[in-house]
Amino acid sequence: DATSRVQSRNGDHILFVKKKESRVTLLLVYVDDMIVTGDDEEEIFKLKVLLTAEFDLKDLGKLKYFLGIEIARSSSGLVLNQRKYTLDLLEETGKLGCRPASTPLDIGHKLSLRDGELLCEEAKGRHQRLVGKLIYLTLTRPDITFAVNVLSQFMHAPTDTHLKA
Template structure:
């Protein structure tokens, strides 16, 4: 199917059919996000081209989903998320940290600007995000 204009649409249609068969629904906000609620727990899968992220508070559902997907598609589990769509993900005892350092460094190298001097930015450095309650 590679090389045909309809191949991505056909593949995604097949993937969507399989996900619905496994009990997942499309999210209203993003057609590449699939959600399953089971026994008070939630499992989420988002897919971009041939990469996907699966997360859940239900480890049994993750294992079952991996087995089902492997029976339908050729897949490889790359382990814990480290890099996705230009975003690096680092885990620590304090939580998850997201960074685009590698993406920016690659972009600077590609544009020949790696040796340029940095400039101050108007954004507050080391800003901590928090929950805003009105």
């Protein structure tokens, strides 16, 4: 048996991994939420009993939604999407009714540090949070990764042109 622990740098999440022969059990703790999963049903049951004895826990059953990611099960496996997260992001930015673009960034358009006027500190913070949310969205939308990567290059000094892109 081998058990390992991976902790984030800022301490907001911890992942415990237990391997027993070819089977694995995972415990992910994020702030005050946790996920217990793996392919060893007996070990998962034991872990839940142990955790319930120590903490006031509520078992919500099969995972359906976690940190903005929706989980759907099918006969061929799991499907992950961020539909609600995306709709919330579109609403937050006033883009909810907009038509989707075939490419997330205008082809041939080059952004540079000198484009446009620097954003004020408040707008800069909003822009940085938006780009951070877009980076998180790339977990299930790899098609926007290039465009988000381009925008993230200007996080330290965003301009109104970067915001419009």
